[in-house]
Amino acid sequence: MTSAFVEIKNAAKSFGKLQVLKDINLTVDRGQIVAIIGPSGSGKSTLLRAINELDPLTSGEVWLEGVQINRKLPHRQYEKHVNQVRQDIGMVFQHFNLFPHLTVRGNITLAPRMLKGLSEAEANKLAEEQLTKVGLLEKIDEYPSRLSGGQKQRVAIARALAMKPKVMLFDEATSALDPELVEEVNMVMKQLAEEHMTMIIVTHEMDFAASVCDRVLFMDQGVVVEEGPPSVIFKTPKEERTRNFLRKHLARNGG
């Protein structure tokens, strides 16, 4: 099925006088995997955070499977609406944002139990399933402080997946990790890709983007400069700005 699943229309966003997003349009089909690349400060995180209303757009629309995410509603209704739609949008942060006062199990079961009314037994089963998937079942009763960075991020992914989201957003999921821990997280993301999870991935890892993504967006100064399949964007980009960015990036990261 190739219908617009996530759709962003004429998105604009300002923080005070600083315009961070300028008329961005993006359509992601079900099961598609889109990478967003671009220099620091280009608005990648802001765009991602607009999708689940963490940073609401100044103007424009965000749709998920025919439901407008950023509906203008009276305060109370808006809160209810947002809390509902966010359940369908998994998000993974650079710094994991695991809850340190809860065990791995507690981190994963909290939202399903509170928001979906799962019983303790059901939630436990769910936690075990998701942890098996990310290869961390044996850590189920540990506190996050006892995990490595890579393990924390895998738990964060399992926590997001436990809500059975329709789409997963990744904001530099591996940027805060020691180099030797990056691969274990990438593996989990690749596995999700094989299961046709719809994903939007902000990343600085071009090799990873090239190997798992269907499409790559290059952003600079709040606009999408160029987009296309990874083979085109990484090998034969049309825009000068894209070429410059990739060249600098290669130089900085030693090829």
Added chain:
Amino acid sequence: MGLDFSVVPSYFGVLLQGMGWTIAITIGAGLLSFFGGIIFAVAALYGHWVIRLPMRGFAWLFMGTPLLLQLFLIYFGLIQIGIDLPAFVAGVIGLGLHFAVYNSELIQASILAVDKGQYEGARTLGLSRGQTLRRIIIPQAVRAVIPPMGNNMIALLKDSALVSVIGVMELTLAAQQAISRTYRPFEFYLAAAFCYYIINLALEAGLRRLERRIAASR
């Protein structure tokens, strides 16, 4: 007249009873100061101004005036408007609210210091503001201030002696009673001091255990 501790054992029962009351006041007021502290902190940070403004006045009253006066106010003052509290209850409320205000200051600062990512992590899963506060922010904020709140609890234990002025037969007043019969102030005040020391030790041991238990979850 030299020291003669031989009179102390015959008042053992009196002292022990006083100790019991002191422990009861400390636990009651301690719980009130803990939960009250959380409620005051949330009200001060997130409450409507209709709640926040009187809270300010309330905080000023409890931080800016002597505890002794507060106890008088609650025990003797409230009778005038028809609220006749038993001395023990008045003492627990007075001490509890007094320290709740101090705990609230600690918790407020601690809530504001919780990483913004915690809030975002919870909201992203679909938790509401209230759910996030209750299940994510407050538990972390409270854990972070267990040590200074523990110090407040120890101060509370010591200040519980003030409740004797409204006639609660706690440890200090029990010692005084024994003294008025035996004229042995030194012996009985020392004995009472020893009892306070024991309670203090137990309290500190409990706090240390609590800190160790939550160490991994911070």
